[in-house]
Amino acid sequence: MEELNRTKDIPTQVKDPELVDRRRRQITDAAVQLFIDKGFHKTTTRQIASAAGFSIGSVYEYFASKEDILYMVCESIHAEVERGVTAAMSQAAGGRDALAKIIQEYFMVCHRMSDFILLIYQETQSLPSQWQKRVLENELRITGLFVEALAGIANSDDQIKLAESNLELAAHNIVILGHMWTFRRWYLGHHYRIEDYIQLQTDIILGMFAGKTK
Amino acid sequence: MEELNRTKDIPTQVKDPELVDRRRRQITDAAVQLFIDKGFHKTTTRQIASAAGFSIGSVYEYFASKEDILYMVCESIHAEVERGVTAAMSQAAGGRDALAKIIQEYFMVCHRMSDFILLIYQETQSLPSQWQKRVLENELRITGLFVEALAGIANSDDQIKLAESNLELAAHNIVILGHMWTFRRWYLGHHYRIEDYIQLQTDIILGMFAGKTK
DNA sequence: TTCCTGTGAGCGAGCGCTCATTCATATAGC
DNA sequence: GCTATATGAATGAGCGCTCGCTCACAGGAA
Numbered sequence: 001m002e003e004l005n006r007t008k009d010i011p012t013q014v015k016d017p018e019l020v021d022r023r024r025r026q027i028t029d030a031a032v033q034l035f036i037d038k039g040f041h042k043t044t045t046r047q048i049a050s051a052a053g054f055s056i057g058s059v060y061e062y063f064a065s066k067e068d069i070l071y072m073v074c075e076s077i078h079a080e081v082e083r084g085v086t087a088a089m090s091q092a093a094g095g096r097d098a099l100a101k102i103i104q105e106y107f108m109v110c111h112r113m114s115d116f117i118l119l120i121y122q123e124t125q126s127l128p129s130q131w132q133k134r135v136l137e138n139e140l141r142i143t144g145l146f147v148e149a150l151a152g153i154a155n156s157d158d159q160i161k162l163a164e165s166n167l168e169l170a171a172h173n174i175v176i177l178g179h180m181w182t183f184r185r186w187y188l189g190h191h192y193r194i195e196d197y198i199q200l201q202t203d204i205i206l207g208m209f210a211g212k213t214k
Numbered sequence: 215m216e217e218l219n220r221t222k223d224i225p226t227q228v229k230d231p232e233l234v235d236r237r238r239r240q241i242t243d244a245a246v247q248l249f250i251d252k253g254f255h256k257t258t259t260r261q262i263a264s265a266a267g268f269s270i271g272s273v274y275e276y277f278a279s280k281e282d283i284l285y286m287v288c289e290s291i292h293a294e295v296e297r298g299v300t301a302a303m304s305q306a307a308g309g310r311d312a313l314a315k316i317i318q319e320y321f322m323v324c325h326r327m328s329d330f331i332l333l334i335y336q337e338t339q340s341l342p343s344q345w346q347k348r349v350l351e352n353e354l355r356i357t358g359l360f361v362e363a364l365a366g367i368a369n370s371d372d373q374i375k376l377a378e379s380n381l382e383l384a385a386h387n388i389v390i391l392g393h394m395w396t397f398r399r400w401y402l403g404h405h406y407r408i409e410d411y412i413q414l415q416t417d418i419i420l421g422m423f424a425g426k427t428k
Numbered sequence: 429t430t431c432c433t434g435t436g437a438g439c440g441a442g443c444g445c446t447c448a449t450t451c452a453t454a455t456a457g458c
Numbered sequence: 459g460c461t462a463t464a465t466g467a468a469t470g471a472g473c474g475c476t477c478g479c480t481c482a483c484a485g486g487a488a
Contacts, residue, residue, distance in 0.1 A: 014433070039339055041255040045478060055435045060479065121397070122336050125253055136400055169414055172402070176394045177387065183335070184386060186350055191382070200383055208418050228467070237467095259444060269469045274445065 006075050006134065010068050013061045023062045024072060027052045032073045036115045040070055040123045070123060071131040077116040078138035084109035085142060089149050099153050100202050102146075103174060107198045110178035117182045146171035170208055177201050220289050220348065224282050227275045237276050238286060241266045246287045250329045254284055254337045284337060285345040291330040292352035298323035299359050306363070308370030314416050316363055317388060321412045324392035331396045360385035384422055391415050 012020050030051035034043040045066055049056045063069050088105030092098040110117060124135050150167050181188060181197060188197060221238065228234050244265035248257040259280050263270040277283050302319030306312040324331060338349050364381050395402060395411060402411060 016432085019433085041340075044476080056479085057435050057481085058433080061433070066478065122339055125336055126255075140401060166414060168405070169411075170418075172394065172398060173391065173415075173418065176390060176398070180386065180390045184390070187354060188386070197383075200380060201387075204384075204387065204422050207421050230466090233467085258442085270444090271446080271469050272467075275467070278445095280444065 007072050010072060011064045020062060023054075023058075027054070027059060027062060028069060028072050028076060031069050032077075032116070032119070035070065035073060035123065036119055040066075040126050067126070067128055067131070071127055071134070074120055074124065074127070074131075074135050075138070077113065077120060078135070078142065081109055081113060081117070082138070082142055082145070084112075085145050089145065092149070095153060095156055096206065099149070100206065102149055103202050103205060104198050106146075106174070107178050107181065107194070107201070110181050111194045114182040114185055117179055121179070121183060143171050143175050146174050170205075173208070174205060177205070221286050224286060225278045234276060237268075237272075241268070241273060241276060242283060242286050242290060245283050246291075246330070246333070249284065249287060249337065250333055254280075254340050281340070281342055281345070285341055285348070288334055288338065288341070288345075288349050289352070291327065291334060292349070292356065295323055295327060295331070296352070296356055296359070298326075299356060303359065303363050308367060310367075310420065313363070313367050314420065316360075317416050317419060318412050320360075320388070321392050321395060321408070321415070324395050325408045328396040328399055331393055335393075335397060357385050357389050360388050384419075387422070388419060391419070 007024065010024075014020050014023070027048065030053075031043070031048045034047055034051060045059060046056050048066075048069065049059045052059070059069075063072075085102075085106055088102050088109075092102050120135065120139075124132055127135065147168055150171055154167070181194070192200070224238075226234050228237070241262065244267075245257070245262045248261055248265060259273060260270050262280075262283065263273045266273070273283075277286075299316075299320055302316050302323075306316050334349065334353075338346055341349065361382055364385055368381070395408070406414070
């Protein structure tokens with residue numbers, strides 16, 4: 001697993017790379033909360049600066065534009081989701097139970113990161129197109145993790161058989177059903193506990209494969 | 215089925231109600247395309263006015279604020295989705311095939327209205343909260359249509375049995391898998407034709423119930 | 429002195445929205 | 459039919475203000 005730092009394409013005025021990293025993290029940590037609370041467009045660069053404890057000038061030492069801040073926010077959200085998913089997968093065995101376990105962990109990641117995932121849905125369109133593309137690549141890479149996991153599981157469990165094409169779609173479905181908890185929280189959250197939601201959806205997802213039993 | 219006109223809560227300066235209806239439709243027709251192309255915040259009221267063929271002053275004869283325009287846009291989108299779904303349901307028979315037919319029609323609505331559904335996901339948060347609430351009510355009412363349809367079908371087909379709670383979740387799942395085609399179009403659209411997507415997802419959705427066969 | 433990070437007053441483009449005014453049409457009086 | 463009056467829809471220059479971003483300068487470490 002290569003550790004790409006996708007944020008180093010963001011231009012800065014400051015020479016010391018370590019300082020750049022630290023300051024950027026401070027700034028994005030402040031920005032993400034503002035973006036969640038008020039949205040990207042209604043958050044001003046001054047608000048970001050003061051929430052991070054800097055002057056407006058300093059922010060522009062580390063980012064060339066407000067959009068760059070949003071991009072780094074999106075990157076770090078996806079990085080954290082990916083971290084959670086890969087962690088869950090690395091410690092999973094094979095077969096049906098492994099799949100259930102991975103789904104559970106992933107759904108808990110979605111639960112924990114609700115606001116952040118929602119933010120990506122709402123504000124990706126506000127990014128310049130070259131970075132919009134990057135964000136979609138991230139989304140796709142995460143989906144790809146589930147494709148691999150499903151393939152691995154299908155190999156080690158005779159009960160699970162899927163055509164190549166269905167396998168991809170199944171992965172997308174799992175990802176989206178996790179997201180569904182975040183963007184229908186206003187309803188689902190009042191009617192199910194997250195544990196129940198996971199239980200019910202896991203049954204349904206495993207049901208996708210039940211019909212294909214050898 | 216009562217025909218509510220939810221837009222009459224939007225204040226206007228103009229007396230003639232029929233004219234208000236016509237002008238508002240002209241304005242929102244222009245606005246929705248701009249919102250889709252550039253987003254709500256990057257669209258200016260002047261652009262809306264000129265795209266609709268009016269002066270900026272006229273727009274404010276018919277709407278009190280830019281947010282009011284967005285609200286009416288969201289209302290009309292949901293109204294059209296609901297029209298499509300109810301039409302599909304009214305001509306459906308009972309049983310398994312009816313469900314497949316309804317899913318097919320609904321997914322085609324999502325396909326046709328991709329851009330519009332995406333817009334709602336992205337811009338609902340830009341609405342004042344009392345109208346945000348209305349939009350979520352619309353979303354929930356549409357989901358409710360599927361709950362009813364599933365309940366009706368479960369009654370007329372012994373093969374389909376669902377607990378009350380699972381039935382609600384199944385309805386949400388169907389709605390979201392339709393939306394998934396819209397917000398993953400950038401990927402799915404290049405790998406599946408809509409007809410194939412419908413076929414595959416229908417199998418999966420019907421599979422939700424297969425495990426519960428009496 | 430030199431180099432680099434940090435500052436915040438200031439810039440000017442652009443925003444949503446207003447309101448004094450114009451103009452087309454409907455009505456009334458004769 | 460003709461003119462005078464009233465109505466209300468349509469106009470667009472302009473207001474007040476906010477925003478993202480810049481840049482001349484300060485501070486301090488080497």
